[in-house]
Amino acid sequence: MNHALTLDDVAGLARARLSPPVWDFVAGGAGDERTLAANRDVFDRVWLRPRVLTGAGRPGLGTRVLEADWAAPIGVAPLAYHTMAHPEGEAATARAAGERGLPLVVSTFAGTAFEQIAAVTAAPLWLQVYCFRDRATTRAVVERAERAGFAALVLTADTPHLGRRLRDVRNGFVLPPGVAPANLAPGDYASPAAHGRDELDPDLDWSVIGWLRSITALPVLVKGVLTGEDARLAVQAGAAGVIVSNHGGRQLDGVPPTLRVLPEVVQAVAGRGPVLLDGGVRRGTDVLVALALGADAVLLGRPVLHGLAIGGAAGVGRVLDILVEELTDAMTLTGTGSVKDAGPALVREQW
Ligand code: FNR
Numbered sequence: 001m002n003h004a005l006t007l008d009d010v011a012g013l014a015r016a017r018l019s020p021p022v023w024d025f026v027a028g029g030a031g032d033e034r035t036l037a038a039n040r041d042v043f044d045r046v047w048l049r050p051r052v053l054t055g056a057g058r059p060g061l062g063t064r065v066l067e068a069d070w071a072a073p074i075g076v077a078p079l080a081y082h083t084m085a086h087p088e089g090e091a092a093t094a095r096a097a098g099e100r101g102l103p104l105v106v107s108t109f110a111g112t113a114f115e116q117i118a119a120v121t122a123a124p125l126w127l128q129v130y131c132f133r134d135r136a137t138t139r140a141v142v143e144r145a146e147r148a149g150f151a152a153l154v155l156t157a158d159t160p161h162l163g164r165r166l167r168d169v170r171n172g173f174v175l176p177p178g179v180a181p182a183n184l185a186p187g188d189y190a191s192p193a194a195h196g197r198d199e200l201d202p203d204l205d206w207s208v209i210g211w212l213r214s215i216t217a218l219p220v221l222v223k224g225v226l227t228g229e230d231a232r233l234a235v236q237a238g239a240a241g242v243i244v245s246n247h248g249g250r251q252l253d254g255v256p257p258t259l260r261v262l263p264e265v266v267q268a269v270a271g272r273g274p275v276l277l278d279g280g281v282r283r284g285t286d287v288l289v290a291l292a293l294g295a296d297a298v299l300l301g302r303p304v305l306h307g308l309a310i311g312g313a314a315g316v317g318r319v320l321d322i323l324v325e326e327l328t329d330a331m332t333l334t335g336t337g338s339v340k341d342a343g344p345a346l347v348r349e350q351w
Contacts, residue, residue: 001311001318007282007303010319014085014306021171022084026305030163031253035246038257039280045350046259046289054335059328063339065274065297066152066219066240068124071101072324073291073339077248077278077299078128078154078223080192083111084179085308086315092308094121096316100324105154105299108141109189113182114148126152128223130159131208133201141183142216151219153212154243158224160202162193163251169193209237221276224251226261228268231275241273241296248279248301259290266294284326288334291342 004010015023029036061072076097083089090104090112097104098121106117108130118125127145132138142153167173174190181189189195212220219240225231226246234242244258244265258279266275277290278299290298300323307319336342 001315004310004318005322007306007319007322010303010306010310010315010322014309017309018085019176021168021173022176024167024171025165025173026085026302028165028167029249029253030165030251033249033253035253035255035257036249039246039249039259040282042257042259043280043283043286043289046347047350048285048288048292048330048334049346049348050333051335054337056332056335056337056341059331059336060338061324061327061331063297065103065124065276068103068151069101070103070124070297072327073295073297074287074320074323074327075103075124075276075297075299076105076304077245077301078105078107078156079301079305080107080109081111081175081179081181082305082308084176085305086312088112088312089308090117091120092313093304093316094118094125096307096313096320097121098123099317100320102320106145106150108184109181109192111179111182114145114150118148118150124152125150126154126221127218128154128156129212130156131201131204131212132199134199135201135211137184137199139215140185142212142218144183146216146218152240153216153218153220154223155208155212155220155239156223156247157204157230158226158245158247158251159196159200160204161200162196163247163253165193165250206233206237209234209239213238221273225265226255226258228264231265231268235269235272239273241275242269243276243278243299244295245278245299259293262290262293262295281323284323284328284330287323287327288330288336288342289347291339292344292346294344 223243307315
């Protein structure tokens with residue numbers, strides 16, 4: 001594991017550990033996977049404009065999001081069933097993130113009980129909410145997370161049903177034995193696509209933000225925003241912040257890479273709450289570019305499951321350490337002293 005120097009190295013090791021259908025479930029995207037590829041490619045089209053002799057010294061990576069301290073502008077994106085990658089699941093992830101002062105967004109489909117997750121980290125925990133047709137189920141999940149000490153909700157808005165993930169269709173993907181949601185009532189969860197089609201509420205509108213706020217005191221962020229128009233509506237509806245995300249290319253193939261739409265979302269939100277970005281972040285320079293284009297922080301998806309697969313909490317720790325070290329390197333070598341010093345002058349499109 002210590003030979004892995006990049007997140008791509010970790011992915012290569014993880015691929016050998018996971019069964020092919022689970023690897024495909026994690027790695028795959030919707031349709032032809034154009035959006036999935038573009039999430040990565042877009043970072044390769046941006047160059048950093050370093051400043052020298054700034055006297056900035058060792059950068060400070062710490063930041064504050066929703067009145068909580070983060071050791072770096074990096075959190076763990078909501079990912080279903082960490083138990084698919086390692087038996088300790090979300091508890092291992094939370095331990096690794098918590099030891100580093102980094103937050104974790106826990107999926108509605110977590111494979112580990114919220115209370116067990118909360119017991120092993122003092123860093124912020126947010127609950128990702130899938131709103132079900134049965135609001136009582138959604139409400140029970142939210143209340144359980146709030147009781148466990150979670151600090152915010154993240155409503156995933158881009159999933160009226162699961163996207164057409166052709167790898168999973170071809171594999172006839174079902175959850176491996178023993179993998180099930182730990183915070184939902186027993187049911188038939190074997191096929192995520194079929195469960196989503198039957199149980200997710202496809203009719204949601206912006207009033208769902210008000211409903212969530214009526215059942216909890218926690219701030220609500222909206223994940224899956226890809227336009228300035230929706231960012232504005234999210235804030236008007238009472239959202240505390242937005243997450244620019246195309247679900248890692250897993251929902252609609254053909255939507256733009258997240259970095260492309262980040263500036264219009266930042267402009268629309270206009271400082272009324274944090275703007276986070278996920279999708280394709282694999283290097284410290286990717287994090288810095290996202291900050292420069294206005295993100296307050298980024299969330300990391302697949303690499304976390306890769307880390308879990310290769311070594312549980314130690315593997316996730318390795319992934320987070322690599323990214324933090326690379327970000328430190330990138331900030332040092334561009335003369336960026338702190339997260340708030342990263343601005344548009346730091347980047348330029350390919351020329
Ligand atoms: C996800 N994602 C996701 N999002 C969400 O809101 N709830 C969820 O339960 C899940 N589950 C999930 C499982 C797996 C295996 C993957 C790969 C992704 C999407 C996730 O939060 C995030 O948007 C992307 O993964 C970010 O892109 P990268 O970093 O994986 O490129």
